[in-house]
Amino acid sequence: MAGIVSFGAYIPMYRLARVEIARAWEGGARDGEKAVANWDEDSLTMGVEAAVDCLGGMERELVDGLYFASTTPSYREKQSASIMASGVDLRTDIATADFTNSLRGGASAFKAALDAINAGSAKKMLVVASDSRLPAPASEFESAFGDGAAALLLGDSGVIATVEGSYGLTSDFLDVWRREKDSYSRTWEDRFVLTYGYQELTEKAIKGLLKKYNLKPSDFSKIAVYGPDSRSHAALVQSVGFDPKTQAQNPLLDKVGNTGAALSMMILVAALEQAKPGDRILWASYGDGADAFILKVQDGIQKVSQKRAIKHHLESKVMLPSYEKYLRFRNLLEWEPERRPSQEGSLNIIWRESANLLRGRGQKCLTCGHTQFPVQRICMWCQTRDNFEWVRLSDKKGTIFTFSMDERANVPVLPNVLAAVDLENDTRYFSQVTDRDPAKIEVGMQVELTFRKINEAGGMNNYSWKIRPVR
Amino acid sequence: MESIKDKVAIIGMGCSKFGERWEADADDLIIEATDEALKDAGVEIKDIQAIWVGTMGRVTGATVSAPLQTQYIPVTHVENACATGAEIIRAAAYAVAAKAYDVVLAIGFEKMKDVGYGGLHPMMTAEKWHPVRDAGGTSVGRYALAATRYFARYGLSREEGKRMLARISVKSHFNGARNPKAFLRRKITVEQAMNAPIIAWPLGLYDCCGVADGSSAAILCRTEDAKKFRDDYITIKGFGISCGPGWGKNKADYDFTHWEETERAAMQAYEQAGIKDPRKELDMVELHDCFSIAEAIAIESLHLSPKGHVKEDIEAGLFTQEGKLPVNLGGGLKSFGHPIGASGAREVYEIYKEIQGKAEEPSRQKPNIRLGLAHSQGGHPGRFMCGVTIVGTP
Numbered sequence: 001m002a003g004i005v006s007f008g009a010y011i012p013m014y015r016l017a018r019v020e021i022a023r024a025w026e027g028g029a030r031d032g033e034k035a036v037a038n039w040d041e042d043s044l045t046m047g048v049e050a051a052v053d054c055l056g057g058m059e060r061e062l063v064d065g066l067y068f069a070s071t072t073p074s075y076r077e078k079q080s081a082s083i084m085a086s087g088v089d090l091r092t093d094i095a096t097a098d099f100t101n102s103l104r105g106g107a108s109a110f111k112a113a114l115d116a117i118n119a120g121s122a123k124k125m126l127v128v129a130s131d132s133r134l135p136a137p138a139s140e141f142e143s144a145f146g147d148g149a150a151a152l153l154l155g156d157s158g159v160i161a162t163v164e165g166s167y168g169l170t171s172d173f174l175d176v177w178r179r180e181k182d183s184y185s186r187t188w189e190d191r192f193v194l195t196y197g198y199q200e201l202t203e204k205a206i207k208g209l210l211k212k213y214n215l216k217p218s219d220f221s222k223i224a225v226y227g228p229d230s231r232s233h234a235a236l237v238q239s240v241g242f243d244p245k246t247q248a249q250n251p252l253l254d255k256v257g258n259t260g261a262a263l264s265m266m267i268l269v270a271a272l273e274q275a276k277p278g279d280r281i282l283w284a285s286y287g288d289g290a291d292a293f294i295l296k297v298q299d300g301i302q303k304v305s306q307k308r309a310i311k312h313h314l315e316s317k318v319m320l321p322s323y324e325k326y327l328r329f330r331n332l333l334e335w336e337p338e339r340r341p342s343q344e345g346s347l348n349i350i351w352r353e354s355a356n357l358l359r360g361r362g363q364k365c366l367t368c369g370h371t372q373f374p375v376q377r378i379c380m381w382c383q384t385r386d387n388f389e390w391v392r393l394s395d396k397k398g399t400i401f402t403f404s405m406d407e408r409a410n411v412p413v414l415p416n417v418l419a420a421v422d423l424e425n426d427t428r429y430f431s432q433v434t435d436r437d438p439a440k441i442e443v444g445m446q447v448e449l450t451f452r453k454i455n456e457a458g459g460m461n462n463y464s465w466k467i468r469p470v471r
Numbered sequence: 472m473e474s475i476k477d478k479v480a481i482i483g484m485g486c487s488k489f490g491e492r493w494e495a496d497a498d499d500l501i502i503e504a505t506d507e508a509l510k511d512a513g514v515e516i517k518d519i520q521a522i523w524v525g526t527m528g529r530v531t532g533a534t535v536s537a538p539l540q541t542q543y544i545p546v547t548h549v550e551n552a553c554a555t556g557a558e559i560i561r562a563a564a565y566a567v568a569a570k571a572y573d574v575v576l577a578i579g580f581e582k583m584k585d586v587g588y589g590g591l592h593p594m595m596t597a598e599k600w601h602p603v604r605d606a607g608g609t610s611v612g613r614y615a616l617a618a619t620r621y622f623a624r625y626g627l628s629r630e631e632g633k634r635m636l637a638r639i640s641v642k643s644h645f646n647g648a649r650n651p652k653a654f655l656r657r658k659i660t661v662e663q664a665m666n667a668p669i670i671a672w673p674l675g676l677y678d679c680c681g682v683a684d685g686s687s688a689a690i691l692c693r694t695e696d697a698k699k700f701r702d703d704y705i706t707i708k709g710f711g712i713s714c715g716p717g718w719g720k721n722k723a724d725y726d727f728t729h730w731e732e733t734e735r736a737a738m739q740a741y742e743q744a745g746i747k748d749p750r751k752e753l754d755m756v757e758l759h760d761c762f763s764i765a766e767a768i769a770i771e772s773l774h775l776s777p778k779g780h781v782k783e784d785i786e787a788g789l790f791t792q793e794g795k796l797p798v799n800l801g802g803g804l805k806s807f808g809h810p811i812g813a814s815g816a817r818e819v820y821e822i823y824k825e826i827q828g829k830a831e832e833p834s835r836q837k838p839n840i841r842l843g844l845a846h847s848q849g850g851h852p853g854r855f856m857c858g859v860t861i862v863g864t865p
Contacts, residue, residue, distance in 0.1 A: 339588030340609075349601055357603055373721055374604070380718045402623065402727055404615030405672035408590070409607040415672065416607040420616060420720050420727070430720040432607055438672075443623040454603050464603040 002117040003162035004295065005124065005155040006304060008054025009269045010046050011148045011256055011313035012037045013435045013471065014329070016320045018143045024323035025138045034146035034257035036320060037132045039329045039412045040434055040452040044074040045463065046149035046262075047130035048087040048451040052395070054126070054151035056305045060088065063153070064122035065095035067113050069105030069129040069261045071178075073098055074461050084128065086358040087451045087463065089392055095122065099261075103176070103226070103287025105129065106150070106265040107168075111291065113154045114163055124155040131260030136184035137332060144229060145185075146257020150265035160300040161272060161281070163293055167209035170289035173197045194232050198286055199239070202226070205290035206240045206282065213294060217241040224249040224271040225284040226264035242282075249281075255314055261287070268295075270310040275301055308471065316471040318437065328413060340410035345458020360394025360449060360465040362427050371427040391425070393449065394465050398423040400445045405438050419467050421447055435468040446470045474743040477865060479564040480697035480704040481689050483512025486820045487580075489685035489808035490654040497526075497582040498538035504686035504813075505539060505578055512690040512700050519690070520572040522546040523562045525555035525579035526812035535578060552849025553759065554712070555579060556687065556815020557858025561710045563691050573692055579817075580686035581810030589682055591811075611679055611762060613851035615671040616720075618764040620727035622673065625779045633673060635782045636763035637664035640677045640805055642791055643760060647802020649832045654683040654808030678763040683808025687816035689823075694865065703827045704865065708842065709746075711739030711859040719853020728779075732855035733772035733848060740844070740859040741774075749844070750775050753796060755825060755837065757818035758846040759857075760803040769846055770798065773859075797837055800825065811849075815858060818845035822862055 014037075018030040037046060047068060055063070066088070068081035081096035095116070099105035106129030113125035130149030135141035175197035176187050187193055202225065210216060217223075223242045227233025230253050237248045249271040252263065259266060264285035271281050279297040284290060308316075320326050327333040353375060355361045362373040368382035371391055378385050398421040409416035417433035419441075433441065434452055452466045485507025487500050495503070501524075509516060516539055524535045524546060532546030549558045559577035566572050583591075591610060622632035641661055647653040659677055667676035697704040713735035719725035737749070746752050756775065760766035767781045775796060776784045784790065790798035801807050801821035804814055822843030830836040842863035849856045 340590065341586075341588075346601065372718070376718070380716060380722055402616045402620035404612045404619060404674075405669070406607070406609055406612035406615070407669055407671060409609050409612060409671075411607040415669075416609075416612060418608065418612050418616060420725075422723055426723050428721045428723040428725065443619065462603065 001159065001162045002114055002154060002156045003159040004152050004272070005158050005160060006054050006056065006058065006153040007151065007269045007272050007309060008050050008052070008307055009148070009150040009266050009309045009313060010049035010053060011035045011310070012041055012046065013316060013318050014038060014320050015317045016323070016326050020323050021143055030143050032254040033319070034143070035148055036326055036329060037147040038435055039331070040454070040466070041132070042074055042453055043070040043072045043130040043132050043149070044080050044084055045451050045453060046132065046147065047080070047084050047128040047151070050130060050149035050151035051084065051088045051126055051128050053308050054153050055088070056307065060090055063090050063094060063124050063126050065113065065116065065125045066090060067097050067099060067109035067125065067127050069099040069109045070131050071101060071103065071105070071261050072132050073100050083358065083463065086354060089359045089361070089394065103261050104285050104289065104291060105261045107285035107291035110152065110154070111166065111168070117154055117156050124153060127152045127154060129262040129265045131262045133260045134184055134330060139184065140190070141185055144258045146259050148256055148259035148266055149262050150269045152265065158300060159298055160304060161275070161295045161297045164296050165209065165213045165294040166291065167205060167212050168289065168291035169201065169205055169208065171201050173201065194228065198228055198232055199236055202236055202284055202286045202290045203239050205292045206284050209282070209292035209294065215294070217247065219280060220247065220282045221279040222249050222271045223247050223282045223284070224264070224268040225251070226267065226286045227251040227253060228258055229253060252310070266310060272301070273307070273309050273311055277301055331412070338408050338410055343410060343455050343457040345455070345460050345462055347458065347460065350462065355390060357464040360392060361390045362393045363388035364391045371425050373427055373429055393423060393427055393429065394451070396423040396425060396427070397446065397448045397470065398429065400441070400443055400447055401428070402443060403433065403441055405441065417441060419447070421467050429467065432466050433468060434466045435471070475564065475568060475710055476708050476743050476745065477694055477706045478568045479691055479707045480694045480865070481691055481707070481819070481823060481862065482697050482700040482704045483508045483514065483690035484688065484820045484823050485511060486652055486687040486817050487685050488652045489683045489810060491584050492684035493584065495684060497534065497580060500580045500582060500684060500686035501535055501538050501578060504580065504688040505576065508576070508688040508690050514574065514690065514700065516541060518574055519576045520544060520574055521566060522576045522578065523549050523559040525549050525559035526581055527552070527555065551856050551858070553761065553811055554815060554847050554849040554856045554858040555812040556817065557712065557845070557847045557860050560689055560816055560819060560860060561712065561858070563689070564707050564710070567691050567693050573696065575691050576688060577691065577816060578686065578688040579812040579815060581812045582684050583682050583810055584684050591682070609671065610851060611671040611674055614762040614764055615674045617727040617768060617852045618673050621764060621768065624726065624728050629673060633665050634661065635767065635785060636678050637661045638785050639760070639763040639766050640664045643799055643803040643805035646792065646800055646835065647806020649835050650802045650807060651831045653802045653806050654681045655806045674762055674764065680761045680804035680809045681806070683810050685808055685810035685813045685817065687813045687820050689816055689819065705823055705826050705862050706865045708861040708863050709740035709743030711736035712857070713739070714856040715854065717854040725853055727852050728768060730768055730772040730852070730855060730857070732857040733769055733846065736857040736859040737773045740861045744861045746861070749773060750796065753842055753844050754840045755800055755822060755843040756796065756798045756846065757801060757821045757843065758798060759814070759848040760799055760805050761809060763805070765848070766798065766803065769848070773844070773846060792835070792837060800835065800837060815845065815847035815860070818847060819860055819862060826864060
């Protein structure tokens with residue numbers, strides 16, 4: 001029976017305390033913190049992180065498709081899943097699709113991937129949900145929204161959680177929206193929207209599922225369900241007959257925030273991290289209606305390799321020192337950049353070098369065995385011409401050989417840390433260091449590679465692999 | 472292969488005032504250095520048979536023929552980043568040595584300060600359009616990699632490393648302060664240098680050279696003709712140019728603390744000049760100190776100090792004016808300023824004047840200078856093009 005084969009998640013390193021937002025706007029203090037994507041992160045880069053976490057050491061060649069869900073895709077016109085497939089270094093003869101515009105996109109993508117496997121058109125499908133919604137400064141959403149991503153690998157063998165059933169409904173209910181040129185999410189009076197949107201529709205889907213399969217809440221060990229805020233989440237759990245204390249999976253709203261299209265899948269991943277064989281999980285997702293699924297955890301869950309997923313990523317964090325830094329990360333503050341020549345971009349170069357830049361591959365010389373980066377015609381070690389095979393570098397760890405911290409570079413957040421890094425396979429990789437505390441950078445520091453946005457030169461989102469201290 | 476040693480003479484040189492020359496455009500700078508060189512050699516522009524011009528960017532021969540109003544003679548643009556100034560003298564020298572011409576002009580200049588910001592102006596290279604490779608990269612950010620590595624390799628604490636570099640900058644400013652044509656003419660202290668704002672860790676403000684406008688020029692002929700122009704001409708003893716394979720930053724055996732291009736260029740030049748022990752034989756060295764760490768490592772790669780031991784020589788005062796081997800007596804790029812295309816020829820100008828006993832400010836004149844080395848280096852650690860020019864008394 002088809003189901004989940006592996007899971008992964010990503011939470012950006014930076015967190016903003018809600019009390020800091022309250023300080024900035026002189027508002028009432030709220031508890032907790034929200035996860036904030038670094039300035040070089042977006043839904044696509046976070047999605048790559050979650051996908052890589054999910055796949056771990058698995059053969060990436062076995063993946064037959066990638067479905068990506070987000071309300072904040074990288075481009076308005078141009079698929080994100082295809083770029084992500086390169087970042088994750090998947091085959092090219094696979095299916096890719098974006099499920100955009102809906103908070104429920106993750107569940108829709110999951111359902112579509114499951115149907116593909118059950119129909120026999122694919123054996124393994126990767127489903128990624130990621131969001132980095134921009135709340136209007138000083139709005140209710142500013143405290144509520146957080147950034148994050150989750151990924152599930154679905155398949156028909158090696159299943160760790162089977163899908164025993166599903167029930168869904170659609171609705172034209174307009175609760176949160178953005179039009180073509182809206183920068184920020186809009187909404188209506190919250191009590192109306194929550195009552196007739198989230199509460200009514202999610203409840204209907206969950207009760208519909210229980211009725212369809214003749215199950216009751218006590219047949220489940222956990223309910224992993226989306227919630228726009230902690231209070232509404234608790235009320236919903238209660239209204240469908242589950243015990244908020246013992247059965248509800250923590251909805252991450254306190255420590256991460258509402259990660260939009262990614263949230264329900266992140267909550268599910270958190271549930272899977274703690275699950276035991278035999279557990280039955282009710283997973284429900286809301287947005288433009290609702291979807292509910294029955295998942296039965298299998299013995300294989302005990303063999304899942306170590307994941308950073310939710311638990312590790314939650315603990316690996318750095319508090320942003322100020323609300324102003326958050327504004328700078330989200331490019332919400334006008335400031336005078338360093339006076340420097342403008343940066344250029346070239347689609348031709350990205351196209352020619354995509355194996356390097358997006359797939360994060362180096363070339364291994366078949367004559368001398370050294371691996372080099374960036375791409376060359378003649379081996380920089382033995383000078384043999386055109387005798388290489390590709391090797392993936394993006395999954396290698398390394399140590400800092402040397403670094404500098406430039407206070408005058410043309411980058412959004414200074415200093416620009418440059419480092420030459422020795423990867424595990426003796427490849428020297430040179431790039432910018434992100435997610436770093438300048439005071440802690442040192443020669444010999446353990447680092448890894450991370451897929452990031454380099455800049456928007458040429459009016460394009462230019463992505464490649466940067467260096468970061470191991471999280 | 473024949474050595475160039477003593478085959479070509481420099482019979483006239485000129486150097487503009489370096490600095491933020493807001494009032495001067497490229498034409499003014501070209502005219503300023505050329506006029507001085509012509510006057511110094513006692514020739515007129517119509518006596519010049521060919522010109523090599525060195526500057527960054529896409530310029531043509533007309534960049535020089537127009538302001539100087541030369542009449543249909545060959546003018547060739549030569550460019551090799553910060554090694555450009557070495558290239559123009561080399562090209563001009565080989566042309567007269569080959570007897571293609573008798574009297575030629577080499578002119579290097581750079582108009583840096585018309586762009587509205589500090590730092591280098593954009594280079595029209597293919598890499599400029601690379602969306603990733605150049606992202607956020609600056610010269611200082613790249614040279615700072617070498618400083619970090621130097622400290623780590625030789626076990627210098629941050630304080631010790633910064634102090635070593637500070638001493639270099641203090642010396643450069645001390646020398647430059649007494650040089651009328653220098654850009655930054657202010658003495659500084661070790662404490663000032665160490666506590667200056669960081670530009671790219673570990674390099675601070677006083678570890679970085681001044682971005683300046685400027686020009687320098689040389690007039691060359693074959694040595695056998697030199698006496699016709701003057702008695703105190705100098706001769707070329709050796710040239711070295713080395714371009715590395717360029718992927719140091721991406722090659723696991725590249726160490727950042729030793730510059731092979733400098734070493735190879737120096738070996739070429741030492742061999743031609745017949746120099747066996749440069750530390751003992753050279754009387755002065757003008758080297759490419761775009762950043763203080765560049766001077767430290769260049770001294771070692773030129774074989775003037777043993778690897779990892781430049782610190783002791785700095786502390787012993789070997790490279791000061793009073794020391795046995797003054798380095799950057801003119802103030803260096805640090806204090807004199809660094810207009811890219813002009814710097815290499817400006818270094819030769821310093822040696823030329825010292826050999827002649829004509830340093831503009833008498834307190835800067837070091838007695839008995841007979842043999843000097845000029846080193847200029849383009850690119851950045853891992854991807855250098857380096858030029859070494861040795862000149863001396865005939």
